[in-house]
Amino acid sequence: MGNSFDGDAVETVNGIQIRAVAEDEVAAWDRALALGFLRSHVESAAEYRRLQWEPGRMLGAFDEGRCIATFRSFDVELTVPGGATVQADAVTGVTVSATHRRRGLLSAMMRRDLTAARARGSAVAVLIAAEYNIYGRYGFGPATRGHGWDVDLQRSRGLRDGVPTVPGGRIDFVTMEEARKIGPELHDRWRLTQPGALARDDVWWKRNTGEVNVPGFEFKEPFVAVHRDAQGAATGLVAYRVDDTWDGSYPNCTLTVVDFFALDRATAAELWRFVFSVDWVRKVVAENIGPDDPLPLLLQDPRAATPYEDNADFTWLRVLDVEAAFNARTYGAPGRVVLDVEDRLGFAAGRWAIEVAADGTGRCTPTEDAADLALGASELGTLYLGGETLPRLAAAGLVTELRPGAAAAADLLLRTPLLAWNPDNF
Structure with missing residues (x-):
């Protein structure tokens, strides 16, 4: 999944073009964004949107020349347990017009953006979910409250x-x-x-x-x-x-x-x-x-x-590069756990061993060893910053314990002294 993606490419989905928005199309993109967020009465924010425009990072879906879906991302530093930072692909401005739902437009824009983000070196992607049931299908899980x-x-x-x-x-x-x-x-x-x-x-x-x-x-x-x-x-x-x-x-x-x-x-x-x-x-x-x-x-x-x-879930996170993400953070206790991750988009799929030293530093590598826990990409995102416990996810049937006691033992590894928190919407 590390292949690059041509930012100028045009993709056709169900007869609708998906492509990067040019700088002179920002006003039309902004109008589509306002309509998608049910704010048709709002004056144009094109001047503000132009401050955010980057080549290839503002996507639109176009039907007969009219922008009917929007998507934007930008790179941002995310602090992880231990005080290090990783590059995150921040996803925002996601809308699909009510006239064009259920046509695969969001899925196409999301795949395109995540593929490009992984190629740029982003370890994770983050977003703020307006609705709970949309983004799990793309491997995002609630990571901060x-x-x-x-x-x-x-x-x-x-x-x-x-x-x-x-x-x-x-x-x-x-x-x-x-x-x-x-x-x-x-x-x-x-x-x-x-x-x-x-x-x-x-x-x-x-x-x-x-x-x-x-x-x-x-x-x-x-x-x-x-x-x-x-x-x-x-x-x-x-x-x-x-x-x-x-x-x-x-x-x-x-x-x-x-x-x-x-x-x-x-x-x-x-x-x-x-x-x-x-x-x-x-x-x-x-x-x-x-x-x-x-x-x-x-x-x-x-x-x-x-x-x-x-009070509710806030930042959602999806892991794009498992080794880079988990090697960057520190851990709560020494030990080893093997995770078997299912990811239908492929970025995090595989079996991963996390080995933690006595000083809290960890090393994540692919392995063929027997897995201790099985989980999906969404749950991996939820666990990454330490914002949720493994025993609670296992009790909810979101993580499968393949070895008795593995959830409690792995929870000690992933535990953080300070719960993850992000005060900023984006």
Whole structure:
């Protein structure tokens, strides 16, 4: 499956052409994207889409010259357990017009993109699934969860005594221009500490600080505060918005955290202490701060934090190069496991031995040894970042245990001290 794919090739599927979109066709592609996402009322975002255009990476399906399906991908660095990164093929902008469903268009575009990604050296592909039942057929599995909390400030009574502090530290608001200067370097340092995190490009920062506007997605400038240590170095950032709601003459505002990352736990605690002190706020909503974030345990009353209503699977992952992907990450315990992987697209198919040394480094190689576990490509993607346990998958019938006790033993190998998390949609 490592053969290259001609980015200029035209493929015909059921009489419909699938090909790369030229730069002067971006406006038509954007219109098809809006229709596919049921947003026909939205003004053209062609100017923004041109910032994202790369030769061969924006695909379209054309019926008699009209674009009726869309697909885009881009390369991004993904942090894996242990702090290393792998190149990931990030898939986005996937639509098929309601008039052209069930004709194999998505399958053709997906095969084309994944083949090209593997040839470019991408170890994995990632996407955010709008619907659960679409992408498993292409070998993607849910690999990270989005998880947040609603915090009732009156019930929480604030942070408990003994929560870490940063002596000499300070928190300051910054402008959007300052956020574009400070944020990228700070985020690059943070993302290498968080398995599942993705690099943010320049367009991300421009869009999320209002320099670039996307029609249909109204930008409302957030409050952005940066924490600095006693030496003046930036160690954390929080961005939030506050609604202006009153209960008669009493303030009853909700503060919604839209971005939060810190290089250490003490900085995180200082940022939460600041967030909980904002005047007029009675409720804090942290939409997505990670499935094992200790926020509730920082409160005097952890019951005041209730799960956010949109908590669900978030990043989906599919392994394209098994050896490159599994050789890049570290592991939780020494040992050996042999996986028999079924992959109808072929990228991950085969029998693979993962051998882990005492220092947590691992080596993945093809083998003819008897397998301990049998699974599909989707389940391999789910397990890669450590976001799910093998015994749970086995109990659900998604992984088959070929040797008694193999699921529990292999789970120790794949375990990570910090659950995978990705805060960014794309």
